[in-house]
Amino acid sequence: MPRVIVDAMGGDLGLEAVVEGVARLTIEDNDIQVVMVGDADEITRALGEQRVDPRKLQVVHAGPAVAMDENPKQALEERPDCSINVAMKLLAQGDCDALVSAGHTGATIVAASHHLERLPGIRRAALAAVYPTEQRHGPKEDPFALILDVGATLNASAEDLVSFAVMGAAYAQIISDNTSPRVALLSNGTEANKGTAAIREAHQTLLSHPDIHFAGNVEGLDIPRGTVDVIVCEGFLGNVVLKMLEGVSEVVTDLAKDAYARKFLWRLGLTMLSQGLRQLRAMTDWKQYGGAPLLGFDKVIIKAHGRSNARAIRNAIKVAAKAVERDLAGRIRDGMSAVE
């Protein structure tokens, strides 16, 4: 019976979207228990408008979220009652197994670092993102792959990159039922001698890891193609790559809108293609895939996108519960103990 803490504050769409997602989950067929952390009055009021199973739900009061323009370290120091801090403390106390938040990413990372233990051998936590690819992945033929770190680690060492590979493989196994996900290092060439010193050293270590299906280096071309299941890079690079994918998706949408507005013939053509475009959009809308895991701690943490709607919140909680049930932390522990 997985117990998942949900930070009710801080999502761009407001507390109502989070409450609706949680309520929907409680009346579905599952054994997930949810603890919602946030303004108790507001949560209660919002719950009143939803169909909900109260036996699966608990509410813990907390103050407002860390705002997007706040410095997370400072905010957490000045307002220890902010929702992510209260939620993370609760998670650390051990009754619960996982946490989902659609709030400030930096604040989630800082709060996790304050309150949780890192797994053995993990020097730095990593934020991983699921993104759409042309090729399909795993036995379920998922149209997405995993890339990490997309947080803000600068100057990742070879050891960091190896631990990212271990964590990414463990997470891909869980979400894609993929027993042996292909893992690669992102570099400026496929040869083993390409890239920074850290990449070259991590390459050698990963070649000898007994449990990782290491596919060597991949290049920028391989990101949208989806040649491998897990792409490993330092956070600075991953951040640029992920935002660029987001930008490309926005530009394509803009261009389609522009074509729609400009000519009757184009409008007609787009209407005929609407089903195909919907499929394309579904493929490029990675927000549906349940959020980004923050990997490296002894508890499961899922960072849902700020713009998550009720369905996205529900998906994120289900992914968190799945990661608990399939023992994400244990898999990472095993993978790290096999690093030479």
Next chain:
Amino acid sequence: MPRVIVDAMGGDLGLEAVVEGVARLTIEDNDIQVVMVGDADEITRALGEQRVDPRKLQVVHAGPAVAMDENPKQALEERPDCSINVAMKLLAQGDCDALVSAGHTGATIVAASHHLERLPGIRRAALAAVYPTEQRHGPKEDPFALILDVGATLNASAEDLVSFAVMGAAYAQIISDNTSPRVALLSNGTEANKGTAAIREAHQTLLSHPDIHFAGNVEGLDIPRGTVDVIVCEGFLGNVVLKMLEGVSEVVTDLAKDAYARKFLWRLGLTMLSQGLRQLRAMTDWKQYGGAPLLGFDKVIIKAHGRSNARAIRNAIKVAAKAVERDLAGRIRDGMSAVE
């Protein structure tokens, strides 16, 4: 009267494409002189099939090109008569002003480093790429922007990034008639304190440069949008970004082909949209923009894409001639002398 050396060997489409592009240029209204370097017999034979103005053309014999799978340093040592080496030596001797090659990128960079002088203050040459953007740029409303370095410089220092900014601004001025191109550093956040130590330090230096319109930091999102005219980053990152753009373009083409094949209604829709799609394709086909300049030397060097056809070769030579006429090297010298 600009004199441009053209490496006739090494393009993926063979010597014929290069010869056709050169021949076409000679019969147009311009005063560009071309020196073709390569297998003299083959060039002469290929020229026989073209309409050409022989007064604008000279041929210098050389051996075969460096092959794509060769190590460029080793190849240049073992075969000093290879076309790029002969062409670069000729360029260094001073009769000619610029060089265009569709051959091995690494070999072009190595040969330039052997034979040419770097401009004052330039520690490392940079390869810049023109890529398509949503927003338009400069008085000609060009649908493309510049990104550099996309070569293979690892660990660019703050000084390197500043020199890339100066060189990128100079080149954008020339190709886009843009007197004050907006230049930005690629980072993981727009704030001045984001990014590596080198990025933060370069940020401060660029703020005080009198002639550079410095727009601060941009993020991955801004690459496809084209928020600025010139994006500066280290070569490793630029390489990943550029290959990723190429990959996205290929994936979109694949998806459109797939939609065309699958349903009659979709095929009809795509046909109605064909004019719009042609515009989109033209926008995403950055190969038409004349190639990538290798910046930092006292001569103009344009690396045309390996798959350049006759039109692309002609465009690359015209761009090279324009950079000579507008004194690219002088502009870079001025920009570097203003760095504090």
